[in-house]
Amino acid sequence: MLKRGRGIALSWYGTGYGNGFPDYSVATVELAENGEILLRVGATEVGQGSKTIMPQVCAEVLGIHSDQVHMICEDTREFLDSGTAAASRQTYNTGNAVLKASESFKKALLEEARLYLKLNSTAGLEMADQKIWLPIFPSRKTTFAELASHLKSEGRVLAVTDSFTAQTIGMNPETGEGVPYWPYTFNAYGTEVEVDTETGRVQVLQAWCVQDVGRAINPDLVEGQIDGGFVMGLGYALYEDLGVKDGVIKNNKFAKYIIPTAMDIPTIHKYIVEDPENTAPYGAKGIGEPTMVPVAPAILNAIYDAIGIRIFELPATPDVVLKAIVADREAKAKAAVAEGADANG
Amino acid sequence: MITLNLNVNGKDHRLEIEDHMRLLDVIRGPLGLTGTKEGCGEGECGACTVILDGNAVDSCLVLAAQCEGKKIVTIEGLETADGLDPVQQAFLDNGAVQCGYCIPGMVLSAKALLDKNVAPDDNEIKEAISGNLCRCTGYDKMVKAIKTASEVMQERGEQK
Numbered sequence: 056m057l058k059r060g061r062g063i064a065l066s067w068y069g070t071g072y073g074n075g076f077p078d079y080s081v082a083t084v085e086l087a088e089n090g091e092i093l094l095r096v097g098a099t100e101v102g103q104g105s106k107t108i109m110p111q112v113c114a115e116v117l118g119i120h121s122d123q124v125h126m127i128c129e130d131t132r133e134f135l136d137s138g139t140a141a142a143s144r145q146t147y148n149t150g151n152a153v154l155k156a157s158e159s160f161k162k163a164l165l166e167e168a169r170l171y172l173k174l175n176s177t178a179g180l181e182m183a184d185q186k187i188w189l190p191i192f193p194s195r196k197t198t199f200a201e202l203a204s205h206l207k208s209e210g211r212v213l214a215v216t217d218s219f220t221a222q223t224i225g226m227n228p229e230t231g232e233g234v235p236y237w238p239y240t241f242n243a244y245g246t247e248v249e250v251d252t253e254t255g256r257v258q259v260l261q262a263w264c265v266q267d268v269g270r271a272i273n274p275d276l277v278e279g280q281i282d283g284g285f286v287m288g289l290g291y292a293l294y295e296d297l298g299v300k301d302g303v304i305k306n307n308k309f310a311k312y313i314i315p316t317a318m319d320i321p322t323i324h325k326y327i328v329e330d331p332e333n334t335a336p337y338g339a340k341g342i343g344e345p346t347m348v349p350v351a352p353a354i355l356n357a358i359y360d361a362i363g364i365r366i367f368e369l370p371a372t373p374d375v376v377l378k379a380i381v382a383d384r385e386a387k388a389k390a391a392v393a394e395g396a397d398a399n400g
Numbered sequence: 401m402i403t404l405n406l407n408v409n410g411k412d413h414r415l416e417i418e419d420h421m422r423l424l425d426v427i428r429g430p431l432g433l434t435g436t437k438e439g440c441g442e443g444e445c446g447a448c449t450v451i452l453d454g455n456a457v458d459s460c461l462v463l464a465a466q467c468e469g470k471k472i473v474t475i476e477g478l479e480t481a482d483g484l485d486p487v488q489q490a491f492l493d494n495g496a497v498q499c500g501y502c503i504p505g506m507v508l509s510a511k512a513l514l515d516k517n518v519a520p521d522d523n524e525i526k527e528a529i530s531g532n533l534c535r536c537t538g539y540d541k542m543v544k545a546i547k548t549a550s551e552v553m554q555e556r557g558e559q560k
């Protein structure tokens with residue numbers, strides 16, 4: 056028999072290294088010879104989109120288009136280390152370093168403009184579209200490119216480095232006091248499943264993913280992270296089993312280590328919740344890992360809703376689910392017999 | 401050593417190869433087309449997908465010697481003077497790419513499908529790419545991208 060059920064799960068997740076460990080990121084913003092911007096950041100792009108959003112943050116500060124910011128993150132001779140692309144930390148931590156470096160660079164560039172335009176002060180200078188001008192005396196104006204060639208003629212390069220260290224306080228093992236992570240990311244996921252009670256096979260039909268992101272710097276990338284996290288969580292809940300026995304991985308091939316294919320994915324409804332975090336770059340927080348956390352419990356709760364049986368083992372493969380169904384049936388039959396004996400006796 | 405004649409991305413090649421080489425080895429080795437990836441080497445991941453005489457195949461499972469006189473399209477062969485193939489463009493426009501490792505194979509599986517069936521439904525799309533594993537994207541945006549490409553190709557077909 057095919058039985059349907061729905062389940063939800065909520066999670067909150069601290070991003071960054073946490074626990075008082077110094078989580079440090081650094082970025083350098085430099086004026087290139089052609090007036091465009093070089094952003095030197097040791098944040099690895101592994102498909103999550105850091106090479107897209109870091110230039111967006113820098114461009115926002117400088118009032119230019121993100122295409123005019125060239126991020127260099129491949130060659131370790133070219134930038135300082137901004138830590139691992141792990142712990143869902145790059146958007147918040149390195150994003151903050153990029154924000155600070157961009158703001159410091161903006162100040163330095165305005166100072167260069169002041170000198171070049173022979174002004175008393177940088178007060179009132181405007182910056183947009185790679186131009187800098189004084190609205191109260193508009194003929195005092197210059198461009199990023201003009202300043203770049205001026206700097207070059209003097210044999211100088213304008214490059215500004217700034218860093219960000221996240222604020223966390225290690226937990227006191229005695230009292231449990233501390234602030235192990237900052238910030239936290241929140242979400243609420245729901246799933247609808249269909250359980251085949253003859254085979255134990257579980258299929259996820261629909262998913263609803265409500266994800267707090269602080270601020271979505273790039274909504275397409277946020278959705279991509281939600282999709283990917285959901286489907287990885289789906290694999291964890293239903294298919295993926297390393298099968299470690301005596302320290303040896305049994306399922307060491309894709310033929311045996313089953314990850315979801317396109318045929319296994321449900322319709323994924325995505326809802327982005329923006330509640331800006333006030334210490335974050337434009338309010339944005341990381342969601343890399345959080346998107347995976349509530350998936351397995353939401354699916355297991357839906358299985359419970361469908362068949363009234365709690366599964367306590369992951370992955371909930373057909374044999375695990377079927378075993379639980381059979382055990383439940385046998386337990387119920389025994390109880391019925393006992394009850395019958397009671398009634399007769 | 402054997403001599404092998406292949407047409408790859410519209411160009412004829414005459415190659416001297418070792419008898420035991422897989423099509424994948426020839427593509428990545430002597431032909432230098434490294435867009436085709438080796439993931440598992442045993443027909444499970446689809447990273448090595450190429451189009452062989454119109455069909456998407458795992459090039460790690462095909463012996464090169466079996467390909468005498470055949471036509472092969474790799475990811476490098478999709479872009480034309482008019483620009484990217486509609487499938488490639490749609491993957492970009494829909495944000496269907498993350499780390500990229502599965503993408504050449506995924507795009508070619510989609511291309512082989514659309515060349516045969518320009519208006520597939522969701523299930524046909526999912527089935528066509530079910531041999532291509534992706535660890536990053538969750539497939540959702542890929543399915544959307546392939547639908548977009550299908551629409552673009554249908555429009556172009558009508559214009560012709």
Ligand code: FES
Nearest residue numbers: 439440441446460
């Ligand atoms: S490398 Fe050919 S299918 Fe994985």
Ligand code: FES
Nearest residue numbers: 499500534535536
């Ligand atoms: S984009 Fe990373 S494996 Fe598909």
